[in-house]
Amino acid sequence: MHPVLCNRLRRRAIVAAWALTAAVFWPVAAHSAKVECEIVGVSDPEVVENIEATLSIVRDQDRDDLTAERISRLHERAPTEIQKAVEPFGFYRAVVEGSLTPGKKDRFRARYVVTLGEPVRVQEVSVSVTGDGKDAPPFPALVARFPLGPGDVLDQRLYSRAKTTFASTAADSGYLDATFTASTIRIHREENVADVEIAFDTGPQYRFGAVVFDSTAIDDRVLRAYVTFKRGDPFRYSKLLRFQSALGGAPYFSRVEAVARRDIAVNHEVPIQVKLALRRPRRYEVGVGYGTDTGPRILFNAEFRRLNRVGHHYRGKLNVSEVELSLYADYVMPSLYPKTHTYTIGALAARIDPDAYTTDRFAIGPTRSQPRLGWLESITLSYEWEDYTVGSDEGTTDLVIAGLSYRYKRADDDIAPTHGHRLDLGLRGAGQDFLSTQSFLSLTGS
Secondary structure: OOHHHHHHHHHHHHHHHHHHHHHHHOOOHHHHOEEEEEEEOOOOHHHHHHHHHHOHHHHOOOOOOOOHHHHHHHHHHHHHHHHHHHHHHOOOOOEEEEEEEEOOOOEEEEEEEEEOOOOOEEEEEEEEEEOOOOOOOOHHHHHHOOOOOOOOEOOHHHHHHHHHHHHHHHHOOOOOOOEEEEEEEEEEOOOOEEEEEEEEEOOOOOEEEEEEEOOOOOOHHHHHOOOOOOOOOEOOHHHHHHHHHHHHOOOOEEEEEEEEOHHHOEOOEEEEEEEEEEOOOEEEEEEEEEEOOOEEEEEEEEEEOOOOOOOOEEEEEEEEEOOEEEEEEEEEEEOOOOOOOEEEEEEEEEEEOOOOEEEEEEEEEEEEEEEEOOEEEEEEEEEEEEEEEEOOEEEEEEEEEEEEEEEEEEEOOOOOOOOEEEEEEEEEEEOOOOOOOOOEEEEEEO
């Protein structure tokens, strides 16, 4: 008899004997058997993790309805499952020796000794790209940097990642019909070698078509100021997502969905349909609290998100406490397409009167903001008046302050971000030679 067949028969006979023994001597185990599994001979954590994820006996070991009979069946199939689990890492000649030992009451211990053997090596590699994008970046570089070469261990993780990179690159470069005409790994088990072939057809390159908004509450020219691509530009999902995120950061909408309508593309131009869900036009917030440094305090916020069809909006904040009475207000006017800047007129009136000093302040001025090289640039000019008393010292200042600031922000979602980062840089100053009673210069960063 063939030795492999003989070993299989012997293993099945042993498993059957254990199942019979368990059924006779441990009848309680028919309802609540437990098994502990041990894998020996594999040091690579990723290989061990894949084995444990593949093994049925490991996945089922904590089930409440596990029986001794089922444990025996799962143990019988375990060697084959382990051999399949190590193949993606290049080991196609693995040998598995398993044992199942009953313990007290309904407890079993499964142990698998794995001998991986020599890994399969890559013999030949063929990677090619056809279609309109075959010579366009970055496809020639992807071919040149293909992670498997002759003599390398056949690591199918690298093969799968390379395929994913080809597909995602094509999708973000406008090749929406891209497909693999060939993607095979041929294993020659006798020689312990493999041949790898990938043939990728990019198909035609699609381009951005017309952008259509479904909102009638906001002027179409305001919405188009958020579009960062032009009709006829190569289609890129990354640009579409940035546009969707930017529009989602506007105060007008609770939900923004920019959909590429490839199904109605004409001459490889993909129309963009933008679905918008409007926020409530007004938002109010009232807060009441108490602080040891302020005493009782009241906070009132008001936001008027759509004052007119051209997108003007207002934000106001009122603070009332024993030591502070202040009012902040911003009136924001977005530009109309094709410009992308925004004008804001801000004002502040405040009286602050803690124990140590008293100050009355008033400020007003415009701010012009616009995107520049991935940053948000803001240019400000404001007039600030202050009347202060600090102990026996008192005085009045008049300042005309010019400022320049830059903000860089990246987040996974502008409406409800879960992670991201922001960098702020600012420069402000005033001079006695320019309608100011004092001179100063300040640089800030955060």
